[in-house]
Amino acid sequence: MSIRPYRRIEKAHWDDIHGFIYNRGRIISGSKDGSLKFWNANGELLNSFESSNKGYKFWVTALENFDDGHFAVGTRDGTITVFDMKDEVVFNANNVSDQTFPKPISKKRNQQRIDCIKQLNERGKPHFFYVGVARNLQLWNLRDKKFIRSFKASDNDWVYCIEPFRNGDLIVVIGSTLEYWKKINNSYFQKTSIIQETLEERKSKQRPHISSIVRLQKDQNILAASLFTGHVKLIDIDTQRVIKTFSEHEGRVWSVSNVNSYNFASSADDRTIKIWDVRQNSSVLTLSGNPGRVSSLMKLDEGIFISGSCPDKVFNSEEKASISFWDIRKAL
Template sequence: MICCLNPDCQNPMNPDGNQCCQNCQTPLIPLLRGRYRIVKRLSVEGGFSITYLAEDIDKLNEQCVVKQLAPKVQNQSTLKKAVKLFKEEAQRLQELGEHPQIPNLLAYFEQDGYLYLVQQFIKGNNLLQRMQENGRFREPEIRKLLLDLLPVLKFIHEKGVIHRDIKPQNVIIRENDGKHVLIDFGASKLLTTTVKNKGTSIGSHGYTPVEQMQDGKAYPASDLFSLGASCFFLLTGVSPSKQWMEKGYAWITTWRKHFNGSNGQGIPISMELGEVIDKLLKVDIKERYQSADRVLKDLVPQQVSASVATTLLSSVPRNSNEATVQVQKKLKKRWLVNGGLILLTLGGGVFWFFNPPQIPLIPPGLFVNNSSVFTLVGHASDVNAVNFSPQGDKLASGSDDKTIKVWDVANREIIRTIEGHSGWIWDVAFSPDGKILASSGNDKTIKLWDLSTGKEIRTLKGHLQGVISVAFSKDGTTLASSSVDSTIKLWNVATGEEIRTLKGHSAAVNSVDFSPDGFTLASGSWDKSIKLWNVETGEKIRTFKAHKDKVFSVAFAPDGKTLASASRDKTVKVWNLAAGKVSNTLQGHTDKVNSVAYIPGKTDSQSEEDQILVSGSNDNTIKLWDVKTGKLINTLKKDVGYIYSVATSKDGKKIAGGGSAENIVKIWQL
């Protein structure tokens, strides 16, 4: 289906292939700005803008949100104000999108007389939808909301931005990690003298404080009032808007009655939380909380002193087995702050452990060791590709920040940052001798780099659209590349000349891999098929079809007898190449599977009985599978975000995963 972008169209959905809208006859736009496919209309907001769900074809059809400014006003002053606010929203997203709980701005442009902004799509339900599905919130859920969202408010306020429209509809609980994400900065404004003294009344009745509603003035305390009103609604199910229309701001002085007596509709809350909400909802801004930090301090008591902790620790039994038994018998937990502050009684001692709600800042290049899991931090955007060097001593990662980073795995540090691509980097691959690195991206090029110097050897050009995947042959003489343009190209590594172009897929080719003997190339495509090619002649050997959706990744087994494929249909399939059919379907992921790789064995002839397969998915997990039985061996979780790429070291002892949200690479030691 294709969606009409005429804001006045009453029935915008049309069958694919239509040139004009069947409802309003407006010419249809298959790809907005040549890259955004509009999937459906999400909402019409106040007669000023329309929000659409879209797919970004330059990012492998990743979902995004497109917002169209479409004010239904004739007054020039109002129109100018709408344009100004829309541009400010884009500016705010650009400035604030570095925070993992605020959507990123992806684009801002004008087309056919309309302004558009494109932002990151956050998968999940907003707080209103969550309440409608699960009923009114209980105190632990409200505490989690406050501890999760207050650091976000602190961040935007320190940037000089006031949101001005905090309400349940504008906070999404992200599906993959349960974090609260603040959306819709359309009403936000810079905290300047202009805003303080002369502003526009923006907000939602009942959720908006008096200084903002009457005078158009907004402060950090104004957002905190809106947060308090949201908590009241989530706890009671009573609409602040309705209360405001019936009683004005007088409703704030009697909000507690909705928790008490025969008419009480709320779930009981503690005295401490009640006092916090009281102070959030003060009509007089001078009596209200002035900062998010101040609210956090009231929610989270201070740690006991180090001297007290030292004294208490002396009572813990020295024998670890004895301690374990006592823990099992005597451990009592009291969650004073929903996962933040825990009271433990252990062997007669009392201990307080405090886990600050703020996200820790990790210096670029730091390799954080958490048992057998390591985290590489250094990229400024999504990590689309990871790959170990043949010797296993280095790891390369490619990112949307247009850089490649080469990491020293043993010393856990960045060896060098390589720059040269003009767009996002989609794949990286080491030559078999580990001396050359190939990279590809949406700038339609492949680049070869000398790893000893970090300098570019040459650029390979020929694809008409972005290059999604690259792979070296086992002897290192040939490089294969696949593209959104539906073709595969083979290149002479020594000369950079194109050997031949392989055509046969009807959609983007997302992945290529050489067989261990180098005679066969496998390709996986958005056309739901996998093809095998004769490398010497370029002829198609066979086509495999079993996936119900796009194929995102293919990988040959170490013995070359089977091939694994990962798909948007949430499955991994293992193919018996001799028989030409599926030998096993691995099911367990709950979202699309983006990448698949075998864990090498002690020998290249490792039999299927001993093979282990690794898969990475948008469901925020990496799974390990027994290839022969199809059984799940283990599940590894990244902290947050999608996993776009997985790689295994040649010694079979390490797995790397790269993806979205935190811009990190994780390595698991097996």
């Protein structure tokens, strides 16, 4: 069955879309062009925040929606900005990676990069959030507007993804490694590797970076992960084992997202979105016709989701980053 998006926003951004959040009935997209765009469900632009700073340092690299309606934005230059219910800035911190030393061995423009922000979902602590940076995972307090502490994650890799689990435990992605962090007390986690990069992989042309993770809707103990090697993996968190590996994408897989109770989606460099059924060993649907790599996904409703896609050579292309709305309920 050929499925086409029921709506597409052309030229939504001028460069790659790094992520989406759903905030108080609005879709918010963040891009390498340094802007935030606010859309309604019909794809109409409601508002936009354009950065006065342009260039590699000012990409939007992280977005997080908080339960109370606040939302947070992280950028490549190491800035965290939190907005309130009126979309006004209530918290701003610059160069947050300077809270932890030493600096990573990397290109200078990457040393401050914020890769992820995640609200702490422990009872009574809605104002705490985690931030993933080079070498460390940081804990911040929004109410008091201050940095609390950092937890060392790596000698030189970045914390790409953070997923809170039960009892304060965390699932943490550091480069190509997936770890389970069991909380012992407020200052210490016991760490166990679930996916560990081999020395051969580390020396390869394309390291198997884990770009995105999501706990599945039907079974929150099962985690889907997208890898830059073209693979999608399912991990049983309780047994801490990889239970399935899918290998249908070509190129880097950028994002995974729930679609409904039994299906989740992945998107990749190959301009496709694959729909997977956790009960089967191959994809059940492929969505094509995207203008370029599909870098981001987000579920809107059961069987309905959005994707962000951008041509590979965007500066030489008439097409720019687009947002597509998909309804696959009749195809599954």
